[in-house]
Amino acid sequence: MASRCPECLRELPEDAVWVCPACAYTLRTPAVAKLGIAVMVLGLALVGAYLMGPDQLGLESGWMPTQLAELTVEYFPLLVLGVLLLGMALVAIGAIRVRVERSRARAAA
């Protein structure tokens, strides 16, 4: 059964996944972008942890190998930066997907 665009109420073709071909309304956020947002939230949590002091996290309390815990504390800023960049990259991939389909929709209209 065909669904309708919530914006212009036109029936959506089967292949319209992200964007309405008639009005270019974003029908849903790609999962990769949602994952990216989750990763960025994790990154922000890590920023908070970093501000608290990574050595306060209890990494060295024995549940992970001592060397790994020391490395994690030592490279914590890089870890935080990496997680944030990964999140941003995933969000960007999602945004590009929507944009590509939107421009395809415009070209077809």
Ligand SMILES: [Zn+2]
């Ligand atoms: Zn529409």
